[in-house]
Amino acid sequence: MEIREKVIEIIAEQAVLEPSDVKMEHTLEDLGIDSLGLVESIFAIEEAFDISVPFNANDPSESDFDISSVSAIIDAVSKLVSEKV
């Protein structure tokens, strides 16, 4: 499965939506995902791709992982997967 589809599947499950309802420009807030939902999504992403996501809930904006939109998350996950070797 492509990274994009898998990430959308994880986010959709957290938002209790169909994957087709999740748009690339959506923010997590748009999708109704709160701070606990975000932490759970990141856990699911780490498990799905066997990566470690640098994210600190104390300061999401300064974490080295962009969560500003669905497409930003997909880009960030793709980068981490490509760096994994």
Added chain:
Amino acid sequence: MRRVVITGAGTINALGHDVAQTFEAMREGRCGIGPLDIPDVDRLMVKIAGQVRNYDEHAHFNRQQIALYDRFTQFTLLAARQAVAQSGLEFHGELADRSGVVLGTSGGGLTTQDENYRVVYEEGKNRVHPFIVPKLMNNAATSHLSIEFNLRGPSFTVATACASSNHAMGQAFQMIRSGMAPVMLTGGSESMLVFGGVKAWEGLRVMSKDGCRPFSANRNGMVQGEGAGVFVFEDYEHARKRGATILAEVIGFAMSSDASDIVMPSKQGAGRAITGAMRDARIDKSEVGYINAHGTGTAANDKTESAAVADAFGPHADKLMMSSTKSMHGHLIGGTGAVELLACIMALKDGIIAPTINYEEPDPECALDVVPNEAREANVDVVLTNAFAFGGLNAVLALRKAP
């Protein structure tokens, strides 16, 4: 209503193995947080903590005792021995029958759990030591204090995560105030610095990897500590008649529940506990000179707590001092309020306000006097100590100088 005073104090924590060492470290603004030294630390992302150092259980307990005393119980017993010795009390007859123990802990015997899960799951053994249950149970420390000091009255353990000790001390206070008990041992302990304990906390992504900087704009999370604080709470008339030295008076207590979110704190919930404690103590807010903050060093707690204090005190918020000693000893979870009560006693008894160390950058959302980096001499008559737990359960105590 009876008045309640503190006639004994004991502790072991990352700053020292007794009250004198802890006071000295708080006065000097010394940091007890350092590299975490536990098995499998290389598999953790968080590798720092406020660990109790240079601790050898065999120096304090024999083999049979160690088979029954988890690390959290050991810490509690050591702190209680100091507190009871300072109070000068011995428990016989009616005093023993009516006096008891109320302690807070969140995790109880987590070292015992962690070690024995390894034995059965990792090592594949089919047999564990026969005393695992009495060793790991949350009330073990309470029961062992009761046994060691012959306290036969009302005794139980309180578990409200990070507010456990404050809730416990609040119960002890109310039991003495109501006349139910003349003396109570109270406080709390925690020993969560085991692989499973830290790993679980990592999951929430609220832990700092590099230090605890409460109220500082560059704070990035909490750091766990461990240890215990135990106090002798006593009916003032009982203490006065026997000529006991009084460390401070406990004058008020309030608790509240946010009833909103399981992890995010609420300004309203915290504020209701703060104003409730002042109302219970029958004091005016202008009398409060110092607050020992919950001050975890997370983004969420520190700004919520600052806002709650600003709301509760109005203009007086700019005149009082509020520091977080977690910057030095770490967050002892269920034991934290007990160790932090020491900073309150130091403020009232010695006129020294413990600092918030590691304070580097002002945060406009935490714009109170947090006593940055250096202890301060100040004459304060009334202090508060805050604890706001995960689950939205809040507990605040008010104390006054010894009568």
